[in-house]
Amino acid sequence: MHEMSIALAVIDQVETAAAQTPDAGAVRSVRLRVGELAGVVPDALAFCFELACAGTLLEGAELVTEPVPGRARCTPCAHEWAVGMPPRLTCPECDGADVELVSGRELQIADVHWGDAAREPISEEC
Template sequence: MHELSIATAIIEQADALARADGADAVSAVTVRVGELAGVVPDALSFAFEVARDGTALAAARLVVEQVSAQAYCGPCAEEFAVGMPPFFWCPRCDQPSNDLRSGRELAITGIESLRASA
């Protein structure tokens, strides 16, 4: 389950970013996960819950924003859903596309930090 290594990397990066910002803990991490990124969102959420124990993210929640795979067809200027399994054939003009516009994302897009009371 490679989601565990991804969850561990998310926790390490979020912790480093929060500490660099002067935060003591993280309450939430938001990640964008593309449909074609090869990551199962439910498995990632479970792995995050397991990996966060004993870290500054021990009470943090993971917010997963799923991004659908979209391709673009140059000949007819149509953007279309690729789906799963991926099908890169334009439904409008019946031509193949090699211009994937979204769906491979895997990135932290937000961190909610907590600071200790003075």
């Protein structure tokens, strides 16, 4: 289950940020941007996160996942569309296959709430 390795990476990044923040207290919540195409099951990630946080600075912290829809842009005609699941990777306008994914693969810490105050986003890819 790769969700456990993701949870552990998030915890590691937040603990590293806490070590660099002199007045960082306990972590109340972590918000992750999770792309539709990232291959992550949010419920499994939340379960793993709760288990992995035990005994850490993040114990009891809430994991909030923010879904990011998959979107693509056709290089020849510049049309942009929601790719959906399973992803449609040919342009619905010109049927071209020269496309660029513009969103949907994100797996990023958007922000962390420490104690009663929010700190600046860590903004790191997991």
